[in-house]
Amino acid sequence: MLQATGLTKSFGGVRAVHGLSLAVPEKSIFALIGPNGAGKSTTLNLLSGVYQPNAGSLSFEGRDLVGMPSYRRVRLGLARTFQKIRLFKQLTLLENVLAGFHIRQDTPFWKYLAFGDTGRFRDEARELLDLVGLGAHAKERAGALPYGQQRMLEIARALATRPKLFMLDEPAAGLNGAEVEVLLNILRETARRGVTLLVVEHNMDLVMNVAERVFVMDHGVPLFEGTPREVQANPAVIEAYLGGEFAA
Amino acid sequence: MTRRWIYLALAILVITALPWLVTSSYWRGILVICAMNVLLALALNLVIGYTGQLNLGQSAFFAIGAYVSTILMKTYGWNFWLAAFAAVVAAGFLGLALAAFAVRLRGHYLAIASLGFAVITYQVLINWDSVTEGVRGIYGILPPVGNTVALFYVVAGIAILVYFVLDNLVHSPVGDTLRAIREDEISAASLGVNGAIWKAFAFGLGAGIAGLAGCFYPGFVGTLVPDAFNIVESFTMMAMVIVGGMGTMIGPVIGAIVLTILPEFLRGFGELRLMIYGLALTLVVLFLPGGIASCFKRPG
Amino acid sequence: MSDIVALAVQQTLNGVYLGCLYVMVALGLTLIYGVLNQINFAHADFVTVGAFTAFFAATRFATKVLGMPDAAAYLFSIVAAFGMGALLGLLINAAVFAPLRERGDELRPLIATIGVSVLLENAQLALFGPVPYQFDSPFARETIRIGRIFFTGQSVLVIAVSAASIGALYAFMRFTFLGKALRAVAQDRETAGLMGINPGLLIGLTIVIASALAGMAGALLGPVLVLSPFAGASVIVKAFAIVIIGGFGNMQGTIIAGILVGIIEAFTVQYLGSGLIDLVVFVLLLAMLVVRPTGLIAEHKEENV
Numbered sequence: 001m002l003q004a005t006g007l008t009k010s011f012g013g014v015r016a017v018h019g020l021s022l023a024v025p026e027k028s029i030f031a032l033i034g035p036n037g038a039g040k041s042t043t044l045n046l047l048s049g050v051y052q053p054n055a056g057s058l059s060f061e062g063r064d065l066v067g068m069p070s071y072r073r074v075r076l077g078l079a080r081t082f083q084k085i086r087l088f089k090q091l092t093l094l095e096n097v098l099a100g101f102h103i104r105q106d107t108p109f110w111k112y113l114a115f116g117d118t119g120r121f122r123d124e125a126r127e128l129l130d131l132v133g134l135g136a137h138a139k140e141r142a143g144a145l146p147y148g149q150q151r152m153l154e155i156a157r158a159l160a161t162r163p164k165l166f167m168l169d170e171p172a173a174g175l176n177g178a179e180v181e182v183l184l185n186i187l188r189e190t191a192r193r194g195v196t197l198l199v200v201e202h203n204m205d206l207v208m209n210v211a212e213r214v215f216v217m218d219h220g221v222p223l224f225e226g227t228p229r230e231v232q233a234n235p236a237v238i239e240a241y242l243g244g245e246f247a248a
Numbered sequence: 249m250t251r252r253w254i255y256l257a258l259a260i261l262v263i264t265a266l267p268w269l270v271t272s273s274y275w276r277g278i279l280v281i282c283a284m285n286v287l288l289a290l291a292l293n294l295v296i297g298y299t300g301q302l303n304l305g306q307s308a309f310f311a312i313g314a315y316v317s318t319i320l321m322k323t324y325g326w327n328f329w330l331a332a333f334a335a336v337v338a339a340g341f342l343g344l345a346l347a348a349f350a351v352r353l354r355g356h357y358l359a360i361a362s363l364g365f366a367v368i369t370y371q372v373l374i375n376w377d378s379v380t381e382g383v384r385g386i387y388g389i390l391p392p393v394g395n396t397v398a399l400f401y402v403v404a405g406i407a408i409l410v411y412f413v414l415d416n417l418v419h420s421p422v423g424d425t426l427r428a429i430r431e432d433e434i435s436a437a438s439l440g441v442n443g444a445i446w447k448a449f450a451f452g453l454g455a456g457i458a459g460l461a462g463c464f465y466p467g468f469v470g471t472l473v474p475d476a477f478n479i480v481e482s483f484t485m486m487a488m489v490i491v492g493g494m495g496t497m498i499g500p501v502i503g504a505i506v507l508t509i510l511p512e513f514l515r516g517f518g519e520l521r522l523m524i525y526g527l528a529l530t531l532v533v534l535f536l537p538g539g540i541a542s543c544f545k546r547p548g
Numbered sequence: 549m550s551d552i553v554a555l556a557v558q559q560t561l562n563g564v565y566l567g568c569l570y571v572m573v574a575l576g577l578t579l580i581y582g583v584l585n586q587i588n589f590a591h592a593d594f595v596t597v598g599a600f601t602a603f604f605a606a607t608r609f610a611t612k613v614l615g616m617p618d619a620a621a622y623l624f625s626i627v628a629a630f631g632m633g634a635l636l637g638l639l640i641n642a643a644v645f646a647p648l649r650e651r652g653d654e655l656r657p658l659i660a661t662i663g664v665s666v667l668l669e670n671a672q673l674a675l676f677g678p679v680p681y682q683f684d685s686p687f688a689r690e691t692i693r694i695g696r697i698f699f700t701g702q703s704v705l706v707i708a709v710s711a712a713s714i715g716a717l718y719a720f721m722r723f724t725f726l727g728k729a730l731r732a733v734a735q736d737r738e739t740a741g742l743m744g745i746n747p748g749l750l751i752g753l754t755i756v757i758a759s760a761l762a763g764m765a766g767a768l769l770g771p772v773l774v775l776s777p778f779a780g781a782s783v784i785v786k787a788f789a790i791v792i793i794g795g796f797g798n799m800q801g802t803i804i805a806g807i808l809v810g811i812i813e814a815f816t817v818q819y820l821g822s823g824l825i826d827l828v829v830f831v832l833l834l835a836m837l838v839v840r841p842t843g844l845i846a847e848h849k850e851e852n853v
Contacts, residue, residue, distance in 0.1 A: 047440065048435075050434065068440060069437070069442075070434075070437045071436075071437040071438075071439075071440050071442045071443070072440075072442075074437075074438065074439060074440030075440055079438070079439075080438050081438075082438070084437070086432050086434060086435035086438075087432070087435070088427065088428060088431035088435065089430060089431065091427060091431060095424065095427070098421070098424050099424045099425070099427070099428040099436070099439055099441075100439050101421070101464075102421065102424070102425055102428070102439050102440050102441050103439070103440035105421045112416060112420035112422050113413050113416055113417060113423070114418055116526075123362075131314060157439065158439070160439075161439055161440060167496055174448075203258070252845055274712050299738070300656070302658070327770065349837065349838070350837065352837075353837060355667070356581075356587050356796070357792070357837060359587070359658065360785075360788045360789075360792060360833075360837075361833075361837045362828040363785055363788070364785055364788075364789065364833045364834055364837075366831045367785050367826060367830050368826075368827060368831060368834070371824075371826045371827040371830070372827070375827065379714040416774075417606070437737060449831070455566060473606075478783070479781060479782065480669075480778070482668055483662055483665070484666075485668065486659065486662060487662075487663070490659055502616075504662060507842065517753030519758075520670075522670035522673060523666075523667055523670040523674065524676070525663075525666045525667075525670065526663050526664065526666030526667025526669070526670055526671075527663070527667055528662075528663075529659065529662060529663030529667075530644065530660055531598060531662060532662055532663075532668060533648075533659050533660040534644065534647060534660060537656060
């Protein structure tokens with residue numbers, strides 16, 4: 001579904017990602033892991049269009065993505081969340097999720113000028129909030145939510161775009177054990193509904209419990225790819241993670 | 249939904265009644281200026297309050313509206329309404345030009361670029377005197393309707409219409425999109441929002457409305473000189489939006505009315521009364537960031 | 549010396565003189581931005597206040613009350629303006645900047661400074677009236693001539709004072725503890741705070757220094773400006789242009805940009821007439837913002853997501 005070949009990205013002389021090739025199969029749960037500084041977030045940014053690669057090719061369902069700005073990729077069915085939560089803090093939860101319906105709005109413009117909002121997506125927005133367990137807080141300000149719930153809101157909002165491929169950047173970061181469980185369930189439910197998932201993660205529990213394929217990278221280059229079991233046993237991966245993160 | 253119609257009816261009632269309550273011609277003139285300022289504040293609020301773009305260049309669009317309409321009428325004999333239409337379109341296009349900067353710049357940079365834009369426009373108006381008469385000014389401009397009361401009705405009527413349309417807009421998904429851009433543009437892009445196009449929309453619309461206000465100004469005053477459009481106007485407009493309550497619909501209206509009328513009551517203080525703008529703005533920013541409108545907001 | 553070369557040198561010299569004046573104004577702005585990450589829209593009005601202070605200090609106080617000769621009175625007025633600028637900076641910092649510091653909002657402090665700017669302009673309007681004052685510096689009357697090049701005593705004074713100020717500022721930042729602490733706060737406020745440096749105090753100090761410079765610039769600019777309460781408006785956007793062209797927070801860039809703008813202005817006046825100065829400078833500014841918004845010298849940072 002998503003195909004990257006030889007991706008390279010440098011920032012003023014520092015090579016963040018080099019010669020990265022990966023393929024995300026449809027309807028799978030794909031994990032991208034690696035130690036700190038491996039270039040995982042950079043890769044996600046390249047895939048979602050926040051950065052453009054210096055070299056390499058990238059395609060989604062056959063469409064070439066290189067040069068395409070991020071907002072256009074969303075229309076193709078790519079959605080993402082951010083490592084540093086980027087919510088619309090001053091808006092309510094409901095308003096945040098409603099913003100996610102942007103690409104699905106097809107009411108002609110003049111109708112808004114004359115009649116205002118028809119409230120078409122309100123019900124679906126509420127459904128998404130219920131999915132992540134935030135239905136009761138719909139009218140609260142997003143900035144007032146505790147961290148874990150903000151993360152859930154971000155997911156609900158991204159899902160509003162009805163993605164085919166949903167990419168999450170370290171969704172479990174900062175979440176406690178119970179919240180990780182909730183996250184796992186949401187991810188499983190999303191996958192069940194036919195969405196392909198790409199999860200960049202540090203947290204091994206999450207990866208091992210949910211992922212079907214795992215891609216390991218280090219220092220900006222690919223290291224190994226396989227099933228979670230294979231990855232756990234691979235010596236090169238263990239060495240890269242030397243320092244105990246693997247055991248977390 | 250019905251509450252909005254009630255408010256609308258009330259507003260129309262008040263506006264119709266005002267010229268009967270206010271009988272001195274001086275104060276009727278103030279009413280006209282009030283209506284113009286409401287339009288200007290609404291326009292600026294759309295760009296800065298809802299779309300989050302720090303635009304200090306609105307005085308340029310106000311000027312374009314005034315000059316284009318006046319020149320078309322005086323030099324080419326156009327009818328007022330046609331000239332006004334052309335002026336609004338011209339202002340709108342200029343707004344798109346400024347939007348091009350907004351796409352690449354943020355925050356402070358945009359503020360200064362827009363200010364520079366306003367200064368350039370001002371300088372062009374002064375220097376291109378073969379067309380604009382520069383500092384000499386254009387004289388003997390007639391308003392589109394005979395007397396002040398009628399003019400007030402026209403401008404206030406337009407203000408109500410603009411308010412209605414903008415109100416619909418900001419409560420629609422378009423408003424959601426603009427607010428998304430205001431809050432976090434990268435995040436909005438991850439939801440499929442094309443920031444550039446929507447900024448262009450906001451700037452263009454804001455510029456057009458300011459231009460529309462500008463069309464009525466020369467006729468009201470009778471003469472047209474560039475000095476009426478120097479960058480201090482941009483600051484005054486900003487004061488109105490902020491003091492009234494940025495990011496709400498009623499805020500700019502309140503701010504425009506308060507800051508137009510209050511200095512008049514302070515005439516006893518001489519020139520010190522103009523300090524009200526700076527004072528109000530500073531105090532509001534320090535102590536009442538939501539502006540006057542925030543006093544009326546229902547909590548939660 | 550041929551005509552054209554002589555003219556070019558003369559204009560360049562005029563440009564440097566003008567440029568020094570602009571640098572004095574812009575330096576304070578860039579200092580505040582470097583430490584506070586904020587733009588002080590009221591900065592140019594500090595310049596105007598400085599100019600008025602200098603005017604009254606020189607013409608009413610120093611000569612009439614103290615009986616100083618003109619030249620000394622002018623020098624005295626420069627000091628007075630410096631002091632007034634510092635005082636104003638102290639007040640504004642205490643009343644406006646400090647209270648807003650914690651909120652972390654980019655917009656509110658900016659708008660507060662707009663409010664202060666409008667306030668100052670109208671206060672001066674109320675006090676001094678809209679009619680411009682004529683501020684003559686005794687140094688402007690002396691002309692010095694080297695070959696075919698003319699200077700006035702004023703231009704020498706301005707260039708000397710500017711150079712001295714820049715030198716003093718540089719030395720302060722580089723060699724004194726306070727200066728280094730200031731640079732630390734500019735780089736990373738939180739960490740500096742953790743190291744025992746009081747950021748609030750230092751930020752206040754920066755604003756006082758910047759405002760004092762602005763005030764002094766006003767005294768030096770007085771004879772060149774049209775001295776009315778709105779003199780600030782004509783200077784401020786140019787000052788911003790210089791700060792942007794030189795790079796926000798970048799002192800060397802600002803100095804280079806200031807001199808550059810001065811020279812450009814001098815040549816524009818010569819060949820295109822004075823009406824077009826502002827136009828040329830701002831078109832340049834906009835072009836700069838499009839091409840290199842981070843300034844001539846600053847680096848390009850891709851936003852960290």
